[in-house]
Amino acid sequence: xxxxxxxxxxxxxxxxxxxxxxxxxxxxxxxxxxxxxxxxxxxxxxxxxxxxxxxxxxxxxxxxxxxxxxxxxxxxxxxxxxxxxxxxxxxxxxxxxxxxxxxxxxxxxxxxxxxxxxxxxxxxxxxxxxxxxxxxxxxxxxxxxxxxxxxxxxxxxxxxxxxxxxxxxxxxxxxxxxxxxxxxxxxxxxxxxxxxxxxxxxxxxxxxxxxxxxxxxxxxxxxxxxxxxxxxxxxxxxxxxxxxxxxxxxxxxxxxxxxxxxxxxxxxxxxxxxxxxxxxxxxxxxxxxxx
Amino acid sequence: xxxxxxxxxxxxxxxxxxxxxxxxxxxxxxxxxxxxxxxxxxxxxxxxxxxxxxxxxxxxxxxxxxxxxxxxxxxxxxxxxxxxxxxxxxxxxxxxxxxxxxxxxxxxxxxxxxxxxxxxxxxxxxxxxxxxxxxxxxxxxxxxxxxxxxxxxxxxxxxxxxxxxxxxxxxxxxxxxxxxxxxxxxxxxxxxxxxxxxxxxxxxxxxxxxxxxxxxxxxxxxxxxxxxxxxxxxxxxxxxxxxxxxxxxxxxxxxxxxxxxxxxxxxxxxxxxxxxxxxxxxxxxxxxxxxxxxxxxxxxxxxxxxxxxxxxxxxxxxxxxxxxxxxxxxxxxxxxxxxxxxxxxxxxxxxxx
Numbered sequence: 001x002x003x004x005x006x007x008x009x010x011x012x013x014x015x016x017x018x019x020x021x022x023x024x025x026x027x028x029x030x031x032x033x034x035x036x037x038x039x040x041x042x043x044x045x046x047x048x049x050x051x052x053x054x055x056x057x058x059x060x061x062x063x064x065x066x067x068x069x070x071x072x073x074x075x076x077x078x079x080x081x082x083x084x085x086x087x088x089x090x091x092x093x094x095x096x097x098x099x100x101x102x103x104x105x106x107x108x109x110x111x112x113x114x115x116x117x118x119x120x121x122x123x124x125x126x127x128x129x130x131x132x133x134x135x136x137x138x139x140x141x142x143x144x145x146x147x148x149x150x151x152x153x154x155x156x157x158x159x160x161x162x163x164x165x166x167x168x169x170x171x172x173x174x175x176x177x178x179x180x181x182x183x184x185x186x187x188x189x190x191x192x193x194x195x196x197x198x199x200x201x202x203x204x205x206x207x208x209x210x211x212x213x214x215x216x217x218x219x220x221x222x223x224x225x226x227x228x229x230x231x232x233x234x235x236x237x238x239x240x241x242x243x244x245x246x247x248x249x250x251x252x253x254x255x256x257x258x259x260x261x262x263x264x265x266x267x268x269x270x271x272x273x274x275x276x277x278x279x280x281x282x283x284x285x286x287x288x289x290x291x
Numbered sequence: 292x293x294x295x296x297x298x299x300x301x302x303x304x305x306x307x308x309x310x311x312x313x314x315x316x317x318x319x320x321x322x323x324x325x326x327x328x329x330x331x332x333x334x335x336x337x338x339x340x341x342x343x344x345x346x347x348x349x350x351x352x353x354x355x356x357x358x359x360x361x362x363x364x365x366x367x368x369x370x371x372x373x374x375x376x377x378x379x380x381x382x383x384x385x386x387x388x389x390x391x392x393x394x395x396x397x398x399x400x401x402x403x404x405x406x407x408x409x410x411x412x413x414x415x416x417x418x419x420x421x422x423x424x425x426x427x428x429x430x431x432x433x434x435x436x437x438x439x440x441x442x443x444x445x446x447x448x449x450x451x452x453x454x455x456x457x458x459x460x461x462x463x464x465x466x467x468x469x470x471x472x473x474x475x476x477x478x479x480x481x482x483x484x485x486x487x488x489x490x491x492x493x494x495x496x497x498x499x500x501x502x503x504x505x506x507x508x509x510x511x512x513x514x515x516x517x518x519x520x521x522x523x524x525x526x527x528x529x530x531x532x533x534x535x536x537x538x539x540x541x542x543x544x545x546x547x548x549x550x551x552x553x554x555x556x557x558x559x560x561x562x563x564x565x566x567x568x569x570x571x572x573x574x575x576x577x578x579x580x581x582x583x584x585x586x587x588x589x590x591x592x593x594x595x596x597x598x599x600x601x602x603x604x605x606x607x608x609x610x611x612x613x614x615x616x617x618x619x620x621x622x623x624x625x626x627x628x629x630x631x632x633x634x635x636x637x638x639x640x641x642x643x644x
Contacts, residue, residue, distance in 0.1 A: 067528070069528070089527060089528050089529070089530060090530040093529075093530050099528065101525075101528060106522075106525060107517070107518050107521035107522045107525050107526060107588065108521060108522065108588075109517070109521040109584075109588040109589050110514075110517050110518060110521055110588070114514055114517070117514075118514060118518055118526065118529050118531065119518075119526070119529035119530035119531045120529075120530070121511040121514055123510075123511060130510070131505075131509045131510050132509050132510060132511060132513075132514065134509070
């Protein structure tokens with residue numbers, strides 16, 4: 001694989017805002033269960049589309065369809081205007097869609113450089129003596145990680161010995177290096193502390209600046225609002241909100257995300273008689289003032 | 292040692308390296324190799340028997356030890372690869388007998404050159420491996436159960452078919468048939484080195500271990516083997532062909548089983564149809580002693596060879612030392628526990644530095 005040529009094909013100046021990925025009325029059912037219904041989504045180059053939603057809202061199913069782990073049962077998925085139906089993650093990767101999963105990003109017992117090139121190993125030699133080009137792979141890994149500002153003791157170290165944030169960053173660096181056009185991040189900040197989340201968000205922004213289209217899946221509206229250009233909220237398999245950044249504030253996003261009306265009802269239910277339900281009051285005012 | 296606390300919080304300036312990480316020393320890297328525990332064990336066993344049994348120190352005895360190690364080691368290296376790939380094969384012991392019986396019976400019944408039988412049995416061995424792997428990937432059941440099934444099936448076939456064709460419990464003698472001499476030269480001859488006869492399996496064993504080590508550490512397939520054993524879902528997500536890799540590993544076990552089967556056939560002339568039962572555990576133990584994790588994703592081919600060598604040394608050392616051979620199994624169990632504990636301690640210790 002000639003990795004040097006096809007990394008970063010779309011730089012910051014390369015026709016921004018071109019639509020790369022488009023989902024139209026996509027649905028997915030597992031037997032009787034409709035995990036996704038009529039979801040439409042558009043991902044543009046150099047933009048971050050945030051997909052938010054509660055547990056069971058259909059976020060994971062959505063990524064799995066785009067990543068090629070599952071196939072959609074309704075609607076169309078288009079990459080660069082061409083309708084596709086992925087049957088394996090490999091097909092999705094070949095179309096330039098790279099997915100960084102929250103839990104299945106890297107193999108913990110394998111070394112850093114082996115993980116970096118897993119599935120796309122560089123080789124030299126020919127015939128039966130074709131073997132891994134260890135030296136070059138280590139050089140490239142070192143270079144890419146340094147570029148990202150990740151410091152590791154040595155590249156032979158198993159990935160399992162690194163922190164969660166470092167692991168996410170390595171997975172993101174890998175996806176960018178291998179010429180991804182669309183980067184799907186599945187809750188990259190979910191298990192991380194404040195500082196580490198910040199580091200990961202910086203890389204997300206870097207990926208955007210490199211001209212990638214990013215789908216950022218999270219249930220933290222604060223993280224989403226820091227980097228997002230476009231927000232989509234999923235609720236029970238439906239799209240319940242779909243707005244560009246200009247049309248929404250963080251408060252509105254937080255409130256919508258928290259379930260809005262549902263939360264209000266809940267706060268009444270939980271409130272102790274004679275006391276003002278503070279949380280809900282705060283949220284409601286935020287909501288009304290925001291509108 | 293990591294007793295000195297790094298000066299945390301001093302001058303949070305921008306720097307290239309994280310102040311909390313330090314480069315690892317050469318010794319801690321060496322100690323984190325999977326085969327280190329077994330190497331220490333092998334040295335201990337060697338010193339013990341060299342001290343108590345003078346015959347053990349003779350060159351001819353060492354050649355016999357190497358031979359005993361090789362018949363286990365050729366299988367153990369394949370089993371180790373499979374374990375690194377995250378799977379078990381309980382049919383590894385009986386498949387040896389199946390291939391030997393197939394080669395002998397096929398050639399004998401049809402009056403063919405023995406080499407035809409050898410080729411047919413290779414195909415059978417690969418087919419058994421492919422079946423194990425295919426069924427595993429198809430059903431997603433644990434390989435423990437699937438290969439337990441094939442273990443019993445093969446055992447039944449071995450006994451049943453042999454009884455049907457020969458009326459007895461062993462295959463017909465084939466030493467007077469065409470191809471015996473050439474096949475014996477390949478699979479079961481003895482090569483003299485400086486007056487000491489060394490069985491040819493020892494050289495094959497060294498070759499197989501070398502090829503396996505090179506494959507594991509320096510090829511793409513090796514990378515995939517570690518990946519499917521370490522985390523097959525992650526591996527699949529980055530585009531590793533998990534199915535092909537695992538089926539290939541089971542077929543490798545089939546191939547090595549065939550090789551050992553051929554060795555047995557051409558050194559003993561006729562084969563007992565009930566043989567091979569229980570051997571699968573010996574192979575697994577050799578791989579585990581050699582540093583393979585039962586959960587997959589970690590281990591080495593060289594380790595399995597050291598594990599097999601420990602077996603060879605122990606089984607013969609007890610005899611040379613004049614002890615009751617019945618104690619062998621006890622020794623085996625102790626060895627297994629010690630080696631795994633040493634592996635665990637050494638690995639944890641090295642990972643912390």
